[in-house]
Amino acid sequence: MSMPGLIVVGSGPAGISAAESYREHGGAGPVLVLSADPDLPYERPPLSKEFLRGETDDVALHPAEWFTDRDIELRHGHTVDAIDVDGHGVTVDGERIGYGALVLALGAGPSPLTVPGGERALQLRALTDARRLRSAAADATSAVVIGAGFIGCEAAASLAMRGLSVTLVAPDRVPQEKRLGADAGERLLNFVTSTGVRYVGGTSVEAIDEDGVRLDDGVTIDCDLVLAATGVTPHGELAAAAGLQMKDSRIVVGADMRTSAADVYAAGDVTFAFNAAAGRHVAVEHWQDAAEQGTVAGAQAAGADATWDVVPGFWSTIGEATVKYHAWGDGYDVSRVAERDGGFTVWYEADGTAVGVLTCEADDDYDHGETLIAQRRPTPV
Template identity: 35%
Template sequence: MSAAGTLIVGGGQAGFQVAASLREAGYADPVVLIGDEPGLPYQRPPLSKAYLAGKTDAEGLNLRPASYLAEHRIAHRPGTRAARIDRDARRLILADGESLPYDHLVLATGARNRDLPVPGADLAGVRQLRGLADADRLREAIGAAERVVVVGAGFIGLEFAAVAAAHGLAVTVIEAAARPMARAVSAETGAFFRAAHEGWGVRFAFSAGVTAIEGTDGRATGVRLAEGDVLPADLILVGIGVVPNAELAAEAGLAVADGVRVDAFLATEDPAISALGDCARFPSAFATGLGRDDTVRIESVQNAIDQGRCLAARLAGRPAPYGAVPWFWSDQGRHKLQIAGLAGPDDASVLRGSGDAFSVFRFRGGILRAVESVNRAADHMVARRLLAAGTPLTPEQAADPGLDLKALATARG
């Protein structure tokens, strides 16, 4: 009887990376990649930036051509939805009733956008951005819109706001927190990007709640705030975070808590099932002091790629715990934000640089935990090396403009 091989649920970056890395590692058994979207696996980060701005097309988003999947014997099944896991029989039941066997099941199910829980959120003109189909609808809507309201000043909301402003649209961003990207970056970095967006004509409403989407004849016309004001809009983008797609795991009896719980090797409590990417919550030394159990769920391309390689190595017989430095980026207008590590809202900040090019070094308990770099790519690369090596660095050293960070990182290495 031939091996059932590895079955991967999720055709995004994480799922594709596992499949590709399995073949690179010499894994010879069948590899099946199931995705609920049509088409080839593609990159999502450009959707809110280059794709919306018209700087790349849909084909340019593809991670690899169809020929790559065929040459590497990766059986790709797009437009296919998984419905249930039969753990006893080691079979995945699809929505159409088909049953697929597996030796190992990988859950790379990603996350979905959080819905705005107010009346009128389902009106025409209210959009979200998660996949290619969303981006296509937004590109069309931008061409017909005049007034845009963005609900949520996170990465996606601000990236979209920058694109909309560049198209000459009147843009207002509503944020429940007191500053942009409050959960992700320091006050210093947030203040810089607020000023940059305001310079592009974007208006902000901070510490503001949305109570309803107003509309006429089934189409949105404005956003009502908690204090009673209505912001007129013919296009509304909702970007208030995501929810991990963990229902498949939960219904199969696997541990779930804001993501599928996995160990340092990305394994669930079922030895035949692993999880990774946006849907997985895992232990991380970089999350020390951020939560009760030092686990984290990370939504980034870097995490998806590195976890894909780590998991593939284990399935190919070379297990090692996952310990990659988390890093992220956001392109907003002409400015590039790069983050290495994981910071908390109460972490201390030390600024290096000034003007349009600076870095903020974040310390927790006197230990360097993260670095936010704005238009300073060299700082970002050094920060990743410092964090990976655990190089001792005090706040006083970070504040010294004469300290050669690159030399410090090189000496430690």
């Protein structure tokens, strides 16, 4: 970079949105995106669905010319070694590069499966993971998926739709019972099992070996491949080493995505961000929220005014069913189900106000729920 401009560390939705927003708001100087990922920026949501099923290979976030047109330089496959917040520079492969503004979009990585033989399990986070899993699925007839979060449910359904005999293993009696409640869990269970997946709940994995996956009740499930969908851990190490204010493994930022260091911003899964509508810091791991936080960070870095004030949310497609979810993500007191024509809505309340909504074939409720949550109004049920 000939002069200090914007450096973005990370090429996921937060990082690329930050670079785009910086340019859209008149940010001057060069823009450099550094990423350890060997692939050009890509969409992650299709990896557990269309890509895994072999229905598409096109998961590019933008064509190459999109970056050229915006004068955004990409260096992928390069790891940032250190950040000097006082000297306004980063070190990459031994080279020091100065910045005028820095956006840390460090993302998160799969949490390790800490059981004997856990290293035998495949993961699904990056495009390289997805290629490996899809290749393994092509040669397999059976699979065990460990973890019934949305990624686990999506991947299990996709593998079953490919013709594999799939067992989904999780500690909850139904998928995500602790997070979303029994009523929602029953409906997610129906979506998963309708694709042919066998669900084994209320259990945990003790070990993985050449015979398969051994559960805590002594049962071993034979399989050709194992996928661990056991959550993610934010990549906060680089920020912590630079002395930024942290909350556990996340970077603490305001609603403007500013960190505790001058001219340094953060966005996406690695943040513990203040949400202006919630009036408190929240942690989210959703694709759309990462993009929105990146947009705020890029605008602020360019000198524009922007604030993160939307209710977090995402969509998930399990087999043929799509569910949509808005929530602050830090719990609820009571949940209530409303049946809808061809679908349903689950309303979540805390202290008499709406804090979440989960819908299927009920888009009006999804949109209305976002408003109720943001305005701290009661649910309609």
